[in-house]
Amino acid sequence: MTVRVRFAPSPTGYLHIGSARTALFNYLYARNVGGKFLLRIEDTDLARSTEESTRSILDGLKWLELDHDEEIVFQSDNADKHRAAALKLLAEGKAYRDFTPRAEPGGQNVKEGIAERARANQGVRNMRDNEYRELDPDDSDARAAAGEPFAIRLKVPLDGITVFEDKVYGLQERNYDDTEDLVLLRSDGHPLYNLAVVCDDIEMGITDVIRGQDHLTNAHKQILIYNSLGVEPPNFAHLPLILAPNKGKLSKRKHGEVVSMTTYRDAGFLAAAFRNFLALLGWSAGEEKEIYSLEELVEKFSFEGIHRSNAVFNFKENDPRHWTDDKAQWMNAEYIRTMPLEELLPFVKAELKSAKLWREEYEPEGRALSETIASTSDVGPDERPAAMAIDLPEHGSHDWFVHTVDLIRQRFFTLKDFSRQGRAYFSEDYDFDPAAVEKNLSKFPDLRSWLPELADRFEAMGSFMEPEIESVVKAFAEEKATKLGIIMNGARTLLTGVAVGPSMLAVFETIGQERSIRRLRSRMAWNSGV
């Protein structure tokens, strides 16, 4: 039998980080065993479900590249089937009509109300002591026919236990006594979650249900429904939860955008990096390795590697440097710095495009992309031999673009850095970081005249490549009896607007002779300073 799993989010918000991981694990398992990964939108709570949310969830999945098989199922389309199932159970005496008037929906905090009531009922109430449970079927029919509203509840057997072997949590047993006669159909005819899930999973032929641990007790209720319906329950695998730094629930209300998948997409994260991070939250291949490609994750995925304890998603709300989990940030930087250049290029292109920094000249002309890369980036920027310099691409060309991306990515964390910190490489219109101006320019007033003077030296140069640049700048620093670093850092600030970056010689060379000269002479940074 081929494995069929599903990811079944309810569209009441964007794709939450925990849901994203659930989707990932479903996907990994399906691909690992050659099964199908299906998608179902659980939109039966009309009041809370929105189309926008559905779109956002789909966007998130698409971004993570978790492609689903077959058509998306919308649970609301199946309401009639759910009702029919409830009616069938009613007809078979496996469910009953509850004529108890619907209770007033509690105050603001539903959960607290539930806990409160549970405490109050402590030891008194049998979970199945409903007065209508054993109502004579004829009476029941008569009252229903008279138009009296009723809910349909499952008639949970008196004695026995539900048992299943959870693929993560192991053997799970629960006394029927601990499960109430759950409502299948609301008095307004609306099918409820547990019924809908079971019916849909049966209809979709789901063999393995992989979802958050918050559904562990639902599994028992659902098994009861499967039993009543006479259908063999699927396998269950529950995943540990992802918690907030205070070990509480991670929610949009409390934690805001950090939990949304779109935040990461918009912040310049690579899907591959984020997937990698997500996979390691609650799962381990049992080896000392952190970086896994999707293919490796698929290959190594197993339920044995999944934890039983919840994981904390660590971040500091008011600290920009740690706005999200440090490891996620590191992972993304690691990908940007080390992934094959040809895979990174399209992302940089998209980023530059959206920042209006992309130029058609960066487009490869005729040459295959890989060919270009081989000629410019096999050698790391730091140990590029002199011979390479001969081929140094001209600014504005595709080769230059490739060369530049490879040079500047070494200190970048997100795709956004290419259009922000790296803006000066692609545009004449860039800002100066006040801290950099303060640190590298304002402190050394002499640079105000020295840097334009250095520009004059550059202008006199024939070839503008690292070795020549180096001797010119060194001679200049000696002449001015100052430290080379002062000149270099001042120039860096003028040329790039920021205080950090690759080797300054490489920066000069990459920015190019003409632009370097112009920028060294510019007064803009000085005027922007304090």
Next chain:
RNA sequence: GACCGGUUCGUCUAGGGGUCUAGGACACCGCCCUUUCACGGCGGCAACACGGGUUCAAAUCCCGUACCGGUUACCA
């Protein structure tokens, strides 16, 4: 309250009775490299929740306690 689950460095984790003076990663802190730096290299700090057993031997097995989480809806 009841039922269910969990508890190894700040965080993610390795660990399935001896190889554990508990390993890796991130973060943090030093040092080195360097013209600077958020790259890189080297190093440091830092954990088996607690109490009882079982055993020659326990982070690993059993029991209890504490704490944390989930569920307990005519929500999903």
